[in-house]
Amino acid sequence: MPAEPSAVKTPLYDVHLGLSAQLVDFAGHLMPLRYASETAEHRAVRTAAGLFDLSHMGEIFVTGPGAAAALDYALVGNLSALAVGRARYTMLCAHDGGVLDDLIVYRLADATFLVVANAANRAVVGAALTERAAGFDAAVEDRSDAYALVALQGPDAAGLLAAVTDAPLDGLRYYAIMAGRVGGVDALIARTGYTGEDGFELFVSAEDAVAVWKTFEDKATPTGLAARDSLRLEAGMPLYGHELTAETSPFEANLGRVVKLDKPGDFVGKAALAAQAATPPGRRLVGLVARGRRAPRQGYAVVTADGTPCGVVTSGAPSPTLGRPIAMAYLDGGVADEGLAVDVRGRPEAVDVVALPFYKRS
Amino acid sequence: MSVPEELRYSEEHEWVAGLDGESGIVTVGITAHAADALGEIVFLELQPAEGDTVEAGESCGEVESTKSVSELYSPVTGEVTAVNAAVIDEPKVINDDPYGEGWIFKVRIADEPGDLLDATAYSKLIEED
Numbered sequence: 001m002p003a004e005p006s007a008v009k010t011p012l013y014d015v016h017l018g019l020s021a022q023l024v025d026f027a028g029h030l031m032p033l034r035y036a037s038e039t040a041e042h043r044a045v046r047t048a049a050g051l052f053d054l055s056h057m058g059e060i061f062v063t064g065p066g067a068a069a070a071l072d073y074a075l076v077g078n079l080s081a082l083a084v085g086r087a088r089y090t091m092l093c094a095h096d097g098g099v100l101d102d103l104i105v106y107r108l109a110d111a112t113f114l115v116v117a118n119a120a121n122r123a124v125v126g127a128a129l130t131e132r133a134a135g136f137d138a139a140v141e142d143r144s145d146a147y148a149l150v151a152l153q154g155p156d157a158a159g160l161l162a163a164v165t166d167a168p169l170d171g172l173r174y175y176a177i178m179a180g181r182v183g184g185v186d187a188l189i190a191r192t193g194y195t196g197e198d199g200f201e202l203f204v205s206a207e208d209a210v211a212v213w214k215t216f217e218d219k220a221t222p223t224g225l226a227a228r229d230s231l232r233l234e235a236g237m238p239l240y241g242h243e244l245t246a247e248t249s250p251f252e253a254n255l256g257r258v259v260k261l262d263k264p265g266d267f268v269g270k271a272a273l274a275a276q277a278a279t280p281p282g283r284r285l286v287g288l289v290a291r292g293r294r295a296p297r298q299g300y301a302v303v304t305a306d307g308t309p310c311g312v313v314t315s316g317a318p319s320p321t322l323g324r325p326i327a328m329a330y331l332d333g334g335v336a337d338e339g340l341a342v343d344v345r346g347r348p349e350a351v352d353v354v355a356l357p358f359y360k361r362s
Numbered sequence: 363m364s365v366p367e368e369l370r371y372s373e374e375h376e377w378v379a380g381l382d383g384e385s386g387i388v389t390v391g392i393t394a395h396a397a398d399a400l401g402e403i404v405f406l407e408l409q410p411a412e413g414d415t416v417e418a419g420e421s422c423g424e425v426e427s428t429k430s431v432s433e434l435y436s437p438v439t440g441e442v443t444a445v446n447a448a449v450i451d452e453p454k455v456i457n458d459d460p461y462g463e464g465w466i467f468k469v470r471i472a473d474e475p476g477d478l479l480d481a482t483a484y485s486k487l488i489e490e491d
Contacts, residue, residue, distance in 0.1 A: 022398070037457075038428050039402050226401060226429050293405045295426060318404045318428055345424070345431070 010055035011148045011209035019222055026225060027119035029056035034224040042230050042320045044221035045195050046359075049154035051220040052228060054201065055209065058122030059147045060115040060129060066137035067111050069265075074132035075103070076250065076273065078263040082107045087175040087192055090258055091250055092121075092128055097272035098246040099253070101125050102238065104192060106177045114177075114188070114203070116149075118240045132268055148209030152216055153199030153223075153231075155361075160219050161200055165189065174198075183215030194228065196235025196359055230317050233326060236287060236357030242298060242314045243285060243328055249273070252281040252330065254356075280333075283311070287358055288327040288342065288351040293318075295325035296342040296351065302329050303348055305339040313342060319358060326358050327351070363395045363488065366461055370475075371484035372437035374419075377461065378478060381471075387443055390436065391465045392425065392456060395488045400427040403453040408434070408467060410442045416467075418475055425453075437478060440471040 007025040016023060021032035032053065034041065044050050062071055068080035077090030084107050092100045101121035106114040117125040126142040133140050152161055162169050167180025167189050177190040185208035193199040204212050229239070238244050243253055250259050250273070259273050290296060295316050302311035316327030327342065331353075341348035369377045375396035379389040397403065405426040416422050416436035423434040445467045449455050456464035479487065 033429075034401060037402050039404075230428060293426075294407070295405075295431075297431070318426075 008056075010053055011206040012053045012055060012150075012213055015210060015213055015217075016053065021222075021224060024225070027056060029119055031056055032222070032224040034226045035222045038224060038226035038230070039320045041221055041223040041227035045154045045197055045223055045227065045231055046321060047155065049152060049156040049160055049199075049216075049220035050195070050223035050227070051213065051216050052151040052153065052223050053213070054149040054151050055147070055206075056119035057149050058117035058119060058125060058142065058144045059149070059203065060117060060122070060126050061141045061143055062113045062115060062129060062133065062138055063111055063141070064136075064138040065111055066133075067113050070129075070133035070136035070138040071105065071113055071115075072263060072265060073136070073267050074129055075105070076259045076267065076269065077105070078260040079105055079107070079113065081263075084109055085176055085178060087177055087190060089175075091255070092125055093250070093269035093273065094246060095269055095272065097249050097269045097276055099240070099244045099248050099250060100128060100246060102240055102244055106188075106190060108177065108188070121240060146206055148204050148206050148212075149201060150204065150209065150212050150216075151193055151199060151201045152220055153193045153195040154197045154220070156220070157197070157199040160216060161189070164215050183212055185211050187212065194235075194237055195231040196237070196357065197231075197361055229315075230320060233315050233317055233328065234319055234321055234357065234359035236328070236359075238285075238328075239315060249276045249281065251276050252283055253285050282333045283330045284333075285314075285356075286329055286331055286337075287354045287356040288313070288316075288329055288340070289322065289354050289358070290325040290327070290342070291350040291352065293325065294344045294347075294349050296327040296329070296344060296349070301343045302331060302351075303341050303343050304335070305341075307348065309343075310335045310340070316342075321359050328356070363398060364461070365393070365395070365481045365485045365488070367481045369461070370437075370478035370480060371487075372435065372478060373487065374433075374435040374437070376435060376437040378437050378475070379461075379465075381474070387468050387470050388438060389465045389468050390438065391460055392434070393484070393488075394460045396432075397457045397460045397464070400425060400432060401429050403427050403456050406434075406450055406453040406456070406466070408445060408450065410445075410467070412442055412445055414442050416440065416442060416469060425456075434466070436469070438469050438471050438475045439473065440469040442467050443470050444468040
């Protein structure tokens with residue numbers, strides 16, 4: 001599968017080539033899909049540590065005396081209540097309440113916020129933040145090209161990082177961030193991730209990307225997007241373009257908790273989201289485990305015992321940890337959990353509805 | 363990517379071995395290029411069993427990897443004389459050894475198949491792919 005010639009190379013492109021990665025065009029970036037076996041990469045993250053290039057993600061800075069107020073207006077979360085050094089999972093919604101992107105916002109200083117956007121939505125998020133911050137004393141700057149993002153994830157991540165940093169990691173809680181030196185370069189060290197494991201995301205300047213990667217390359221398993229997807233799916237984490245879209249409300253996605261309707265002041269989408277909060281969602285997001293070996297995939301119909309379509313799969317893959325195919329799907333309102341199947345290319349494959357996540361670290 | 367000289371290939375990325383043999387029985391598998399593009403194969407469904415017939419160019423099963431699913435096409439017409447139960451049990455063998463232990467089925471061919479590619483032509487095809 002040849003990549004688009006226009007696709008952007010991350011600062012780690014040559015490193016991926018050197019590791020014989022299979023590269024794919026993902027949201028306009030040439031990214032490693034896998035280095036060798038994606039299942040081995042997945043297991044390495046669950047049992048030891050994996051190393052990820054996430055430099056395709058967008059880093060957008062919102063700064064100034066009005067930065068917190070601007071984000072309170074622009075996003076569904078209560079960012080002015082976020083303590084310096086902490087992070088929050090939140091969303092950018094449209095006026096009709098549809099999700100334009102899910103984000104992690106880090107408060108680096110009283111008047112400095114780092115908004116991390118999905119690669120595919122970086123331009124949308126940058127434009128929306130700029131427009132929505134216009135009435136506030138705040139500046140919005142997309143600095144994605146100046147940054148590389150390297151993630152170190154897995155039960156061994158903390159030990160590997162502690163060996164090469166002066167930062168006091170014991171004091172760095174989940175969803176917190178601090179500055180520190182990592183392997184001799186300046187980094188923002190965040191205890192966040194998308195794998196269901198303990199781990200870190202390291203924001204470094206683009207020119208330091210190779211140095212920070214090489215610090216861990218022989219101690220953690222380089223892990224591509226294929227395993228990143230199966231890891232997040234096992235952890236029950238939504239992915240934009242799958243569980244979340246502009247046609248999805250946060251409430252349908254079981255993410256109503258991130259919509260802070262009671263925060264002071266107005267915010268974009270508030271009226272629509274308040275109305276959605278007051279009425280039960282028409283559909284609900286569930287986890288499915290297949291009884292057979294054929295995997296439900298995005299877009300496949302969920303059907304009742306008599307074959308009537310009653311929902312749609314948003315993500316699905318064989319789960320290395322469970323040893324069976326798993327999926328997330330939206331079920332229509334009123335559909336019972338029992339007796340469901342997924343239409344896998346014309347043949348119903350029985351599935352069981354299970355509570356999310358599929359995997360929780362012990 | 364390895365493209366052994368002695369094999370013949372379909373445009374759907376199956377290989378055929380033993381066309382020159384006396385027995386009229388050929389072995390079929392999927393190429394290293396296809397296995398690599400699919401990623402780790404987790405499930406192989408083969409519709410015909412021993413004694414069933416397959417038609418060249420017709421779907422005869424599916425190959426499912428962690429990321430995707432592809433149809434498996436028979437590159438030849440004839441009667442299936444053997445199915446590799448080991449790869450059905452553990453399809454990852456196809457990734458590990460696509461031209462050896464990863465063979466999928468054997469067919470007693472009725473006629474010489476017409477439109478298979480030689481190694482040079484197949485190499486050219488996958489370069490353009």
